[in-house]
Amino acid sequence: MEEAAAAARAAAAGKGTVTPFASLFPSNEAQKAAKRVEEKIGEKEKELDCINEFVTENANLINLVSKLPDELNHEIMVPFGKAAFFPGRLIHTNEFMVLLGEGYYAERTAKQTVEILTRRGKVLDSQVESLKANMRDLKAEASFFDVTASEAAEGLVEIREDFVEENPSKKSSKSGKFLPLHPLSQLALLGFSPQSSPFNFQAINDKNDNKNDAVEDDEYARIMSRLDELEKEELEAEDEEVDAEDDDESNVQQHDAAESNDESDTGEQTDATESDSESHENMQMEAKSNQLPHQIHSETTKSGVDSSKAFTGSIVESADIIQTNSRQQAVTSPQASKPAFDSSKATTGSIMEGGDPIPTNLQQSVTSSQASKPAFDSSKAFTGSIVERTYNLPTSRGQPTVSSQVSNSQPSKPVSRFKMRRP
Amino acid sequence: MMDGYIQEKIQKFEEFVDGHLKPQLVRAIAERDKVFEQQKVFSDLRRNIENLEKNSVTSLRTMVNLGSEVYMQADVPDTQRIFVDVGLGFHVEFTWSEALNFIALREEKIARQIEEYTRLIASIKARIKLVCEGIRELLQLPAEKSLPERVF
Numbered sequence: 274m275e276e277a278a279a280a281a282r283a284a285a286a287g288k289g290t291v292t293p294f295a296s297l298f299p300s301n302e303a304q305k306a307a308k309r310v311e312e313k314i315g316e317k318e319k320e321l322d323c324i325n326e327f328v329t330e331n332a333n334l335i336n337l338v339s340k341l342p343d344e345l346n347h348e349i350m351v352p353f354g355k356a357a358f359f360p361g362r363l364i365h366t367n368e369f370m371v372l373l374g375e376g377y378y379a380e381r382t383a384k385q386t387v388e389i390l391t392r393r394g395k396v397l398d399s400q401v402e403s404l405k406a407n408m409r410d411l412k413a414e415a416s417f418f419d420v421t422a423s424e425a426a427e428g429l430v431e432i433r434e435d436f437v438e439e440n441p442s443k444k445s446s447k448s449g450k451f452l453p454l455h456p457l458s459q460l461a462l463l464g465f466s467p468q469s470s471p472f473n474f475q476a477i478n479d480k481n482d483n484k485n486d487a488v489e490d491d492e493y494a495r496i497m498s499r500l501d502e503l504e505k506e507e508l509e510a511e512d513e514e515v516d517a518e519d520d521d522e523s524n525v526q527q528h529d530a531a532e533s534n535d536e537s538d539t540g541e542q543t544d545a546t547e548s549d550s551e552s553h554e555n556m557q558m559e560a561k562s563n564q565l566p567h568q569i570h571s572e573t574t575k576s577g578v579d580s581s582k583a584f585t586g587s588i589v590e591s592a593d594i595i596q597t598n599s600r601q602q603a604v605t606s607p608q609a610s611k612p613a614f615d616s617s618k619a620t621t622g623s624i625m626e627g628g629d630p631i632p633t634n635l636q637q638s639v640t641s642s643q644a645s646k647p648a649f650d651s652s653k654a655f656t657g658s659i660v661e662r663t664y665n666l667p668t669s670r671g672q673p674t675v676s677s678q679v680s681n682s683q684p685s686k687p688v689s690r691f692k693m694r695r696p
Numbered sequence: 697m698m699d700g701y702i703q704e705k706i707q708k709f710e711e712f713v714d715g716h717l718k719p720q721l722v723r724a725i726a727e728r729d730k731v732f733e734q735q736k737v738f739s740d741l742r743r744n745i746e747n748l749e750k751n752s753v754t755s756l757r758t759m760v761n762l763g764s765e766v767y768m769q770a771d772v773p774d775t776q777r778i779f780v781d782v783g784l785g786f787h788v789e790f791t792w793s794e795a796l797n798f799i800a801l802r803e804e805k806i807a808r809q810i811e812e813y814t815r816l817i818a819s820i821k822a823r824i825k826l827v828c829e830g831i832r833e834l835l836q837l838p839a840e841k842s843l844p845e846r847v848f
Contacts, residue, residue: 334763334812341768351760351770354741356781357795361772372765386766392762 294421294429303422310415317408324404328397335390342367342383702834709831713824721820728813734808741780745792748775759801 341347344366351361369386370378381389748756756772778795779787790798 316779330763335764337762338766341762346771349760349770350779351756351758351772353758353778354744355737357741358779359772359775360777361756361770361778364757364771365769368769370759370767378767383786390764390766446797475742 289434290432292345292431292433294431295425297431298425300422300425303418303425307415307418307422310411312416314408314415316409317404317411321401321404321408322396324400328394328401331394333388335394338369338383338386338390454490507518698793705726706831706834709827709834713827717820717824721817721824724813724817724820728810728817731806731809732815735803736812738799738802738806742796742803745778745795745799 341363345364346366347363349361349363350358353359367383369381369383371381371389373379373385747753753775756775758770758772759767760770761767777789778792779789780795780798782798784789788798804843
């Protein structure tokens with residue numbers, strides 16, 4: 274029953290085939306091939322004979338060289354050209370001139386010459402070995418051809434039936450897995466690359482919707498969900514922040530956001546202090562970090578509503594940059610400390626995304642708990658682009674007016690990090 | 697019928713050229729090359745002996761190849777007597793002048809041999825050409841245009 278079914282399946286699929294061997298390998302063709310291989314073997318044999326001759330010659334020469342110094346001189350016929358001799362004798366029987374190759378000769382004693390010759394002998398031996406191996410292969414090949422020829426002559430047939438047909442489910446499942454993967458990965462690539470590139474950054478800022486393209490990647494989806502959570506938190510935080518941001522915007526042009534922040538931010542500061550009353554440093558840190566985001570916000574807000582989100586995202590990616598910024602600010606900002614949630618967002622982002630930012634945060638004594646409160650997730654799509662903003666921040670502080678221009682020419686450093694994270 | 701006959705004939709001709717004339721040609725050329733080599737050997741020997749005479753060298757020190765490019769110094773106390781290969785493995789002891797006479801005779805003979813081989817080669821080539829022409833006629837192809845005369 275089963276066999277019949279299998280046969281039927283195979284027949285239906287057209288997989289089972291019966292091929293006369295002779296049609297695949299015509300016997301005369303196989304014989305020709307065998308002949309060719311035989312010829313090759315003959316050539317190899319000649320080569321081998323030649324090398325064997327060298328070997329014996331070399332052995333004789335070693336024998337001769339080791340014996341020559343036994344006597345002071347030897348009576349010989351000295352060759353004079355190829356067709357003439359002089360009667361003469363060998364002198365200086367312990368001095369040999371040995372060709373090293375390329376026309377260079379070395380003067381050696383008998384012992385040294387023997388050493389050289391034995392080394393040459395070893396090379397010859399290895400050549401003989403390789404030749405013999407070669408010939409073995411050829412002989413196997415020749416026998417295979419012979420067998421094939423004889424089998425073809427006997428009228429053997431080849432029955433071929435694909436085993437795979439027996440369990441088509443596996444096959445289909447495999448292929449099924451593969452097919453979906455490709456579009457996914459492609460989508461992910463497509464979605465990501467534009468965002469990560471600095472050029473698209475601006476556009477993406479304006480249209481957050483673009484993010485959705487990339488969401489399909491599994492990991493990306495995971496990150497996105499997390500970011501969504503953070504975004505909600507951030508939105509809450511933003512409401513509180515609004516006051517501070519307004520102040521910041523006005524201040525940006527004044528170069529020093531810190532001064533303006535002093536007064537307006539007091540309320541937010543209290544929040545921060547509540548969370549961590551003891552850590553004066555923490556407050557400073559927040560203030561520092563806050564300032565960065567604030568400035569950014571001020572700039573970005575002008576351009577687009579989503580800018581703040583984008584900004585936070587960037588912070589996550591390029592946490593290093595932010596931290597450096599916060600350090601710089603640390604000196605100036607302690608008094609100005611505006612409680613900006615953005616800063617905290619940035620820190621949280623860094624904690625989540627990469628290990629680098631965390632240690633630096635610790636050094637600055639920013640407590641993660643505080644940072645975690647403010648959520649920033651807004652940066653789903655922005656992570657790549659955001660980097661640019663953060664990068665500008667330091668410069669913007671020093672020269673607020675210039676910063677906006679600079680932002681466009683962002684280095685792709687963050688982008689690369691982003692890519693690295695992606696599987 | 698006719699075509700089959702012609703085909704058969706052409707195949708015979710080609711087999712004759714490829715299996716007979718061409719190997720003959722190759723063999724003749726190889727023979728001639730050997731003779732050329734001999735000619736060179738003897739002309740070298742003649743020049744060397746003349747050199748010895750000119751410089752009136754009486755003793756000689758050379759390097760002898762022991763095989764595999766290993767050389768050892770050899771001393772020839774008396775260069776007056778030289779043993780020259782006269783063929784069939786025989787070496788005859790000559791003085792310089794005797795050797796030179798012999799070499800002159802030998803060179804003459806070698807030159808004759810070379811001429812002979814050259815003629816043989818030319819005739820083989822002519823025969824090959826002839827058969828090729830026969831094949832061309834059987835195929836009724838137009839005669840090849842003779843190459844333009846070389847202008848020197």
